[in-house]
Amino acid sequence: MELGYAAAGLLVGFIVGLTGVGGGSLMTPILLWFGISPSTAVGTDLLYAAITKAGGVTVHNKQNHVDWAITGWMAAGSVPAALVTLWALSALHLSSHVLDSVFKLVLGVALLLTAVAILLKPYLMRWLHRDNIAQSDDPVVPKVVPTVLIGLGLGVLVTLSSIGAGALGTLALFLLYPKLPTARLVGTEIAHAIPLTLVAYLGHASMGNIHYLLVANLLMGSLPGIWMGSKLTRQLTDSWLRVALAVMLMVIGSKLVY
Template identity: 35%
Template sequence: MHELFTTDALSVLIVSFGVGIVVGLTGMGGGALMTPALIFLGINPTAAVANDLVAASVNKSVGAAVHWRQGSPNLRLALYLIIGSVPFAFAGGFIVKHIGGADAETFLTYAIGVALLLAAASYTLRMYLQLRIIASGRQTTTHIDVRPLPTMLVGAVGGLLVGITSVGSGSLIMVALLLLYPTLSAVKLVGTDLVQAVPLVLAAAIGHVANTGVDVGVLVPLIIGGTPGTFLGARAAAWVGQSVIRRGIVIVLTLTGLKMLGVPPNWVGIIGAGLLLLGPLLWGLIRQTAGVPAFDRNSGAWQVRESDRQ
């Protein structure tokens, strides 16, 4: 129990609380932020992935329960995603163990770096697709024709990525669903993603725990800090300018991914400065081409229209 009363445990708690707020504000998966944060705190990549997956399985279960009670998930769509994702997610921990030793730590560091860059790219694509939906005034629906094979393939790819790196359950899979089912309402899409993510993350967590175990001094602060942080973020989401936050997250994910891939710090700084200065101008231009004002506060955010709530 003394592991819970150390400076390291307090650092994990504070960071997990902050990450939880961002997750609550934006609805994105926490693994893309929490796993690299744990690594930067000095926790080795294998332990960071294992503990983050166990904590995520707890936090996602809470969110999924809320959406289940509201009747928002598309259970048939979630089922096909689960069929594809669970076996590959479970295999992730065994793949890392098979690599073994110092090679596993290096492999995981680079794999997480690549996953973060993919998450940043998919998050940008997600904002763009949502922007197009808002600008076109396209009518969404709660009923779709589920495509089993492509859906299971999305689950398999997402499951493997999450199983190895813990990154992707709330970013890559969501974008793939947007591309496959562009008319599915926002509330159905989010609810389905949360429900399928529970067995996905749980299977990945079991695979890693079976091979590496968990660290109580890391896991407990992750859960204690992340849960209230997510709650506060969700409560604040209605009155915080999410468009700016989402673009900021893309920058953070990109720079973190470059750092983990070993890009020299001076180049990371130059790229970060370029994204910070030129990114808003480029995004404003993209918004104009989509037919909406260049710098509107929330038009590019994930918004659930009243028609989606009914």
């Protein structure tokens, strides 16, 4: 079984390295397929995401690809939202069966939203003529209220599903800050995802929803997978893979919801 987890990590890592999407949205459903309970799958994926994104933000920060002001305002919404969501889960004293049902439902909704975001992003970029917009590495003035609201929504969604910080967060930032260079947009969202996933992970850990050995096996496969996918980005077109990924997420999400 450990070999199977490492192979799953390799596959997910490769897709993430090639397309930049698909981390949590693929990993959590795969863990469910392996028979892991929804609560443990969500908690385990949050720790996995926090570790993998920590390495990514180091690289982005060195290249000045993180807008820390926007990151801070998003975290000002997402971290308190995550804490309140965790508190509510604990205070309601729900049975494990009810908790798993909640996680499955929110996970299904998150997968459907992620699939839509993956499909819409290329068209929105062309519609807004993003490549023709003057971009620079200068800081962008944060739009405080909508940025905090985006963080708030992501805080609830990620805490309950481990999904949304990547595709949905990036798309939201893209629409809110069209002049933010793509590299800084991605780096900013990765930086924001670290405190969010870390806080959500700690809350799930307090509820016993983490499988630490499983995380280690996933990382053994995903780290080389990300490296391989990144190396092949220029040789392979990812347009067909994005469509296939979106369709797969829609099928899985629909099954979990209905």
